[in-house]
Amino acid sequence: MLAVTWQGVHDMQVSEVPDPQIEEPTDAIIKITSTGLCGSDLHLYETLAPFMEAGDVVGHEPMGIVEEVGAGVTNLRVGDRVVVPFNVCCGTCWMCRSNLYSQCETTQNHEHGTGASFFGYSKLYGQVPGGQAEYLRVPFADFMSMKVPHEHADDRFLFLSDVLPTAWQALQYADVPGGGTLLVLGAGPIGDMAARMGVQAGHRVISVDRVAERLGRVKAFGAEPVHLDDAEQAGGVGALVRESTGGRGPDAVIDAVGMEAHGSPAATLVQKFVGLLPDAVAEPMMKKAGLDRLAALYTAIDAVRRGGTISISGVYGGAADPMPMMQLFDKQVQLRMGQANVRAWTDDLLPMLTEEDAFGVDAFATHHLPLTEAPAAYEHFQKKEEGMVKVVFQP
Ligand SMILES: NC(=O)c1ccc[n+]([C@@H]2O[C@H](COP(=O)([O-])OP(=O)(O)OC[C@H]3O[C@@H](n4cnc5c(N)ncnc54)[C@H](O)[C@@H]3O)[C@@H](O)[C@H]2O)c1
Ligand SMILES: [Zn+2]
Ligand SMILES: [Zn+2]
Structure with a gap:
């Protein structure tokens, strides 16, 4: 076959x-x-x-x-x-x-x-x-x-x-309160579907991506599109979204980007380098070293309101990424994630x-x-x- x-x-x-x-x-x-x-x-x-x-x-x-x-x-x-x-x-x-x-x-x-x-x-x-x-x-x-x-x-x-169960699980894990605001990072198939489901559930949904036609699709379903470049000009996604949520930030953020995020060139180089190593060397390195591009996850941590929830459906692979634990703890963020x-x-x-x-x-x-x-x-x-x-x- x-x-x-x-x-x-x-x-x-x-x-x-x-x-x-x-x-x-x-x-x-x-x-x-x-x-x-x-x-x-x-x-x-x-x-x-x-x-x-x-x-x-x-x-x-x-x-x-x-x-x-x-x-x-x-x-x-x-x-x-x-x-x-x-x-x-x-x-x-x-x-x-x-x-x-x-x-x-x-x-x-x-x-x-x-x-x-x-x-x-x-x-x-x-x-x-x-x-x-x-x-x-x-x-x-x-x-x-x-x-x-x-x-x-x-x-x-x-x-x-x-796509459907992954987006659905992302939304359940996000636990958006009634009348709440959901920020969805990424408008690929998963982020797109999660945004549609969020709108259907009656939430205010803000979708971020860098690809205009992907933002067009979620807009057609009632989400508010934000282009990453515009957000960066306005001081970052967190700042932009706080402005329209009474200064607090969204109740929940879905990270539908994962480790292929744009915006962390150093990690890209490391990933490429590891990809070129012999497998015997690369396998343990990939499992132990922090090799993900964490741009989207950091954005989620910055943007979510205090006491809010982050739901991660984007896949991360490296094992020892430096995480902003101080900020996660200080903001009382709830992190939920996993394969669907x-x-x-x-x-x-x-x-x-x-x-x-x-x-x-x-x-x-x-x-x-x-x-x-x-x-x-x-x-x-x-x-x-x-x-x-x-x-x-x-x-
Ligand atoms: N948890 C699960 O069970 C499960 C299932 C399917 C897919 N996934 C994961 O979900 C993620 C998305 O999958 P997909 O099929 O939608 O793929 P995709 O790669 O098409 O979507 C990712 C989107 O994120 C955008 N993006 C990149 N960097 C960004 C940033 N910094 N901020 C905002 N947006 C950014 C890209 O432009 C792209 O549109 C992948 O990591 C995939 O592995 C997880
Ligand atoms: Zn898949
Ligand atoms: Zn079993």
């Missing part, structure tokens, strides 16, 4: 790889009909390179049609239409029973001290073959596969794999998609492309060119 494979820094290729097979009786094989490209895939493109191996199949936002089921699968039939969450999780361990699916104890990666495995996401997360491919092996298939109706085009349901526990939210979200298109998902993707265009799509998405916000590959 064809699959998008990681071959090196900035080098994704479409390769012929062996078809996945049923390996456990609880597995299913699905034929992928749509599969998303995510900001998290960009971390593999460069920053997490030390944890990748040439030939790894990437992608973690798949949906499709069940092609084959193992002997132990009872809930699924060949022909079912399913969306698969990015977390690989068993559904029955203590963490799964506590709705902490991204911490699943059956798929945790003890060797690296990390949580549950993800599809297509480096040795840190299990090196599980991913979903930007023609077929996908789904472990724990009874639990993992979310059956969706056969009505509507794929995009109506596809984003249940990641996808299956914890999808039962709530599904009815919001079947009855109506509550979050505008039908028109959310800016590009639908064949898998063969993946190498160029990764490049344009990283550089934020060609109006590319959300890409859906249709193998």
